[in-house]
Amino acid sequence: MIYDEESATKLFLEAKKVYEDRNMLKWIGFYLSDQTAAINKDVTERSKVNNQKPLMQSEEIEKVLNEARLKSKPVSVQLEALNENAQYYDDVIGMIRGYDELGIYIGDQKVYYDEIRNVEVYNWKKWSELK
Template structure:
């Protein structure tokens, strides 16, 4: 059957009026395991609540930052800044790369170089390598 422009236009408009779009159902087949894994990980991160660690004094934080800098150790920092729900953000983990006046420079593993002030830090702890950490735990248990 041959359609002229007018009859083709009428046929198209009729099909458009009658067709019922399934909405998002038509896209379900496109979700791969990679997509669902990313969605599950994102959901888990959103539901994770970071508990408040013990508030440390400026002197204690300064000593730990100095030790981490001298020994080139990794350090975990919990900042005093809260998220929109009033919970603490994930710890910043990285190495202290320097200090100038009131600023401390941290090479954070995920975000790169960050500038912090001592007042922003709520809690600090040096992260020991897992091999040394497991050996020290065995010595403590015995």
Template structure:
């Protein structure tokens, strides 16, 4: 057993020789949930929505009308780019109304959006399922 003076000397000697490993000592504390969240964030950050073909106003109007009358889901690509000059994700939902050049879209996220028809680049009718498959989201 050590007396107080010997214990203090041993402590000071150990303190001088100890090298802190910094952040590396915390790596073992990352849980799979954390890494999954980081991976998902990276996928979202580096995801790129490809430019779809420009449809005519007649084609767009016909597909919007079909969505409204048959209560079908659609995916809209807007003629808008983000700060990195990439297209935004498609708006997915159902047309619930129209007034002159405005359409009202109820999105799958239960938001209600109104936008001008001229803002739409491409419209695509979707199936009944809520979840887009990889093939659907790339089309």
């Protein structure tokens, strides 16, 4: 069957009225599992909210840090800084590797005393306790 310009345009417009476009839904089957996992991870990270912990006085902070150093316990430190979404960053968790007059070293990261909002002794979860 041969169509001229006018009849082809008319046929196209009629087909367009009947056809329901599923937009992105039709492309979901083409995603690989690692792409889907990355998308899900990104959604989880974006929806994660770090709650504000109570502001501690410097004496309280010093007491908890001294206890952690003496007993060789890991600490969890919430910094006073906020990210671009006005939410708190993830806590800095780890063993205290050293300290000086300005701050403490947790792993390879230096945390300044004046940046600490809250600190607590952290309890590691054993692999046998994980579900």
